[in-house]
Amino acid sequence: MMKFKITEVVVTFLSRLYCNTSLIMVVLCKANCGNKGVLKRPKTSDVLCKECFFKAFELEIHETITRNKLFKSGQRVAIAASGGKDSTVLAHVMKVLNERYSYNLKLILLSIDEGITGYRDDSLETVKQNRDDYQMELKILSYEELYGWTMDRIVEQIGRSNNCTFCGVFRRQALDRGAKMLEVDCVATGHNADDIAETVLMNILRGDIARLRRCTDICTSGGEDSIPRVKPLKYTYEKEIVMYAHFKKLVYFSTECIFAPNAYRGHARAFLKDLEKVRPSVIMDIIHSGEQMRFKDTIKKQIRGICQTCGFVSSCQPCKACILLEGLNRGLPKLGIGKKSKGDRMKAQQDLEKLHRVKNDF
Amino acid sequence: MCSVAEADFGDEGGKHTMLKDVALNAIEDENCKKCNVDKCVIKLDFKEAMCLSCFLYYVRHKFRATLGSSKILNRQSDVLFDFKGTAADVCLLHMIKFAFEEETYKRLSFKLKLVFVDENCTATTNTEDALRNRMTKIQEIKDILQQFPSFTCCYSTIADKIFDDISIISREKVLALIESEKEFSSVYHSIDTLSSKQDFMEIMRKNALRDTAHHLNCSYIFLSDISVDLAKKLISNIALGRGSSVSNDVGFLDDRISCIKIIRPLKDLNQHEVDSYVQFNNLKFCSFSNFSSNDNVASIQNLTSNFINQLQKNCYNSTVSTVYKCSNKIASNNETISCQNNTINSKMARSYITDMNQRCLLCKSILDYHHSETLYAIEFSRCVSGQIAANIEGMENLERIRESSENAKNSIENNRNKFLCHGCRNIFPETNQENFIF
Numbered sequence A: 001m002m003k004f005k006i007t008e009v010v011v012t013f014l015s016r017l018y019c020n021t022s023l024i025m026v027v028l029c030k031a032n033c034g035n036k037g038v039l040k041r042p043k044t045s046d047v048l049c050k051e052c053f054f055k056a057f058e059l060e061i062h063e064t065i066t067r068n069k070l071f072k073s074g075q076r077v078a079i080a081a082s083g084g085k086d087s088t089v090l091a092h093v094m095k096v097l098n099e100r101y102s103y104n105l106k107l108i109l110l111s112i113d114e115g116i117t118g119y120r121d122d123s124l125e126t127v128k129q130n131r132d133d134y135q136m137e138l139k140i141l142s143y144e145e146l147y148g149w150t151m152d153r154i155v156e157q158i159g160r161s162n163n164c165t166f167c168g169v170f171r172r173q174a175l176d177r178g179a180k181m182l183e184v185d186c187v188a189t190g191h192n193a194d195d196i197a198e199t200v201l202m203n204i205l206r207g208d209i210a211r212l213r214r215c216t217d218i219c220t221s222g223g224e225d226s227i228p229r230v231k232p233l234k235y236t237y238e239k240e241i242v243m244y245a246h247f248k249k250l251v252y253f254s255t256e257c258i259f260a261p262n263a264y265r266g267h268a269r270a271f272l273k274d275l276e277k278v279r280p281s282v283i284m285d286i287i288h289s290g291e292q293m294r295f296k297d298t299i300k301k302q303i304r305g306i307c308q309t310c311g312f313v314s315s316c317q318p319c320k321a322c323i324l325l326e327g328l329n330r331g332l333p334k335l336g337i338g339k340k341s342k343g344d345r346m347k348a349q350q351d352l353e354k355l356h357r358v359k360n361d362f
Numbered sequence B: 001m002c003s004v005a006e007a008d009f010g011d012e013g014g015k016h017t018m019l020k021d022v023a024l025n026a027i028e029d030e031n032c033k034k035c036n037v038d039k040c041v042i043k044l045d046f047k048e049a050m051c052l053s054c055f056l057y058y059v060r061h062k063f064r065a066t067l068g069s070s071k072i073l074n075r076q077s078d079v080l081f082d083f084k085g086t087a088a089d090v091c092l093l094h095m096i097k098f099a100f101e102e103e104t105y106k107r108l109s110f111k112l113k114l115v116f117v118d119e120n121c122t123a124t125t126n127t128e129d130a131l132r133n134r135m136t137k138i139q140e141i142k143d144i145l146q147q148f149p150s151f152t153c154c155y156s157t158i159a160d161k162i163f164d165d166i167s168i169i170s171r172e173k174v175l176a177l178i179e180s181e182k183e184f185s186s187v188y189h190s191i192d193t194l195s196s197k198q199d200f201m202e203i204m205r206k207n208a209l210r211d212t213a214h215h216l217n218c219s220y221i222f223l224s225d226i227s228v229d230l231a232k233k234l235i236s237n238i239a240l241g242r243g244s245s246v247s248n249d250v251g252f253l254d255d256r257i258s259c260i261k262i263i264r265p266l267k268d269l270n271q272h273e274v275d276s277y278v279q280f281n282n283l284k285f286c287s288f289s290n291f292s293s294n295d296n297v298a299s300i301q302n303l304t305s306n307f308i309n310q311l312q313k314n315c316y317n318s319t320v321s322t323v324y325k326c327s328n329k330i331a332s333n334n335e336t337i338s339c340q341n342n343t344i345n346s347k348m349a350r351s352y353i354t355d356m357n358q359r360c361l362l363c364k365s366i367l368d369y370h371h372s373e374t375l376y377a378i379e380f381s382r383c384v385s386g387q388i389a390a391n392i393e394g395m396e397n398l399e400r401i402r403e404s405s406e407n408a409k410n411s412i413e414n415n416r417n418k419f420l421c422h423g424c425r426n427i428f429p430e431t432n433q434e435n436f437i438f
């Protein structure tokens, strides 16, 4: 069975990790704890023992949370859980920190089931494992129950060229819906430093100033009615997340989505990895740059309001999810993909045809 | 799953950057649609095929529009042109010459001086080679300038303050320069990565240009950057941590020092337009501009350049125009340095800036570390490894780590870093070049 195939990146990374380990056996942990160093932190190149690495890793996240005031005592917090390494580590660390520093938070796992056979069923098993390990409540919301469509059926309709658009738009809203159902105060997502740096680059490549403006924010909220999203792993390197999960022996699911991964994002990711090889600090440097940039006032700010059809956060009317859904239900799946004017024409055309059909019946 | 940052990124992939029909730039044997007089000679992306005179009118108009819309120059303005002899340089110079010779009502008029800034001092340590390379280069520039006899060009170097006319530069003079540039060259060679070296040279070139402009009483500097240069520079400068000054680095106007403004009048032209302009006018230019062509070595700048070229070539062929349009939307977060008593002479300007206490000594942009959570996080990571010790418990320890992180971010104990922006700190992570910078 190929289900639990670990991606190549992880394998090569871990093998390199062990090579390093054998070389630095004699070095003492930099924290002066007296133990031998067993690993080299990708982020700072410091040699640490396992215990000190855990502590450093966790303390950094704690510092991010407290300095940026991500949570308040007594809050209900949903952790967006996909079963992947980022959300698994996030759930684990949140539980540890909540207890160690008495955050007094009620943590709940929130998962979205897109309905992708052979991918999501397996990763949901991992999430259920997390639920049992961490003793947290788990809520699974499916596209099927929210929208009446699974990704499998959507792909049947539209083919594989635009499926990531549907999946992304629906998941974004599904998290909002789930958060509302669970009555949580905020949603914590597993976006790490690499993800954010990559997104800065992507938004420049797409010329998307509105998203460029907000993609480095550690906390995003759409306005009064919406539930804020926070990124406690904003300053955590992907490599360290893999390392932490590995040494803590955390169970996570690690395959790419079986539907064609986004080729363009793939280019940006490969580019970022190349940059990181020549300058490891590039990830933080890009985030810093993203935060420092200012934009001309003439560039209109996207006002994020509420979709009048479904009542969830959106910057357009109706929201993208509603448009895509209407397209699927009308049998015009391309509706939300192109320009709005084109979509309107397609709808008008279909309405006209329907009218004719009705007339002909008589 | 295509899991990443959905809320921050509409997952439509790279579709937006693909042209509908990968424009067949073939020209059919037909009359120009604009004038209906001449046969077409060129087909630009997103445009109909054009005849020669319509094309020349079109690109010259683009240049005039970019320059004119800013209303920044007037008849009395003294402008210094950073001339390296590239195709874009020659194109810009030819356009300026043409604009100077137009009929009165549309004539462009300001005073133009050229400077060739020699960067050769970093290329080789062998004096014989260095001398030969530099004399060859000087001759090459002189040959190109013969096409423009009405302009004078002065010779300057990135390391030294010399402002002689290029026509009178002798072997002896160059030999003396090579000797005097040893300090600069040793600083350059002490920088440990190519990314930092390239970044350093870029900044020092700007500083040398400002020095020359000051010496020649010019209050404007022209650079010939075109859209592809700016697209690449936007991305590489973001990767270098220079987000706070990027609008000055890629925009039409760099006014971080208000009495010497850097202007990019060719920013709206693309490579195809420049190459065609130079070709149609039979203009001679240097095919390579860099002495040290390290193009094959990995650096942030070279990787970025390759990345953009690859995307552009492989079916995402509006990458450059998308990224470059993005650069037009970035605003400057600088208040400019005003130049009281004309203190742009760099040593004086440096001390002046030091008083202001908030400018980077090297690149002159506003210091960007004071309120940055990200830079704090970087320092926190560094401090935590040394002080974490798993067997020590308690908040007291955390407070200590916090304090040292905050101090490191603000460089309380590092006199040099205190006056450098984050990007410039990255150039000299370990080396001790205080004397040079101050």
Ligand SMILES: [Zn+2]
Residues within 6 Å of the ligand: A029, A030, A031, A032, A033, A034, A035, A048, A049, A050, A051, A052, A053, B389, B390
């Ligand atoms: Zn230790």
Ligand SMILES: [Zn+2]
Residues within 6 Å of the ligand: A307, A308, A309, A310, A311, A312, A314, A318, A319, A320, A321, A322
């Ligand atoms: Zn809606």
Ligand SMILES: [Zn+2]
Residues within 6 Å of the ligand: B032, B033, B034, B035, B036, B037, B038, B050, B051, B052, B053, B054, B055
């Ligand atoms: Zn014509």
Ligand SMILES: [Zn+2]
Residues within 6 Å of the ligand: B360, B361, B362, B363, B364, B365, B420, B421, B422, B423, B424, B425
């Ligand atoms: Zn600087």
